[in-house]
Amino acid sequence: MTNYQAVYYRDPAGREPVREFIEALDEREQASLDNQIDRLNLLSDEVPHLPFPHSSQIEGDLRELRCHHGRSLYRVLYRRSDRLIILLHVFAKRSAQVPEGEVQVARERWLDFKARMEADPRVPPRAAGRDAP
DSSP states (O other): OOOOEEEEBOOTTSOOHHHHHHHTSOHHHHHHHHHHHHHHTTOOSSSOSOOTTTEEEEETTEEEEEEEETTEEEEEEEEEETTEEEEEEEEEOOSSSOOHHHHHHHHHHHHHHHHHHHSSSOOSSOSBOTTOO
16 A cells, blocks of 8 residues: 655745745644644545545545644645645635635646646656655
């Protein structure tokens, strides 16, 4: 059984917006989000999704990782690409529904990721973070 690997989406300029968001939080909030992200690395073909309340489907293959620290709620939007789990977008959740604007950011990053990963040759910088194969 080979586990999936969670990696940060990397934009065309080489930035990793999810990593940058998390690193701007205080250390305890960072640890809370990092612990939830680590749960994604336990997934495999046999266990392809975290159960609710840890994760839920947004639309199609787009899912949200539900994170909290005290009263602060965060959502990490992600999709799977073969054995990689691409962490596309993160935001502080302040309403019952995931705002359409946040979902749109994840959609656009996914399209960019796919376009660069499928280019022949691949277009630098690599569309997935430094831990990606």
